[in-house]
Amino acid sequence: MTKLYIDADACPVIREALAAARAQDVPCVIAGNSTQNLERHLRASDPREPQDPAHPDRGFWASTLQVGVGADSADFAIVSAITPADVVVTQDIGLADIVLGRGARAIGVRGHVYNPLTIDSMMFIRHEKKKVRRAGGRTRGPAAFTDEDRERFSHNLARLLREARQ
Known part of the structure; x- marks a missing residue:
């Protein structure tokens, strides 16, 4: 059965995920x-806690x-707990990569559904930007979080949860 894990560190969409x-x-686990x-x-x-101890993954808790x-x-706590049926909310690309590698699904706080086919290129870009910053350079930060981001997140998370439960 599916569980939703929320990486709460600097997460602006906990309310929407819940x-x-x-x-x-x-x-859900925060x-x-x-x-x-x-x-x-x-x-x-x-x-x-689960309302039916015999079926801990049924129903919201x-x-x-x-x-x-x-x-x-x-x-690390999330990675050690997830199963392939689970969904993880995170803005950490590294965590998303591990989640996908474990067969689970991951979604970013702006509603981007991480994809196993593109996560490697996202990790490469992250690595290159980190090298630039270490060398004293600057990289652009993320755009301001918007209501459209919040709406996209809610819509895509609902879809992802439905797919995960099928």
Whole structure:
């Protein structure tokens, strides 16, 4: 069964991701470092554990996964927990690459659905930009996050969750 994992580190669409999980009765795990108050994203009425212990992946429930403050701690926790049926929300291309390699699906916070056929070129571009920055150069940062990005994310995540559950 499908679960939705949210890489909560600097994620602007946690509310939308939770709404999609609630709408499609998909369990959800919000992963982030211990400096974040991850519980603030959940409603008091959200179940925190499966309602049917015999079938823990059926129906919506939400939990938080607090990890250490170290770099990529949330990423490692997500990678160790996912199955090929799962969907991961992340803006980290490196995490998306690993998720795709494990057979799961990944979507960026602007609604870009990561694709196994193009992730290698995205990783190459990321690497080249990092080399430029290390050498003292500058690269362009991301454009401002817009309402259109939020809408695209919600639409594409709903589709991705439907596909994952089939």
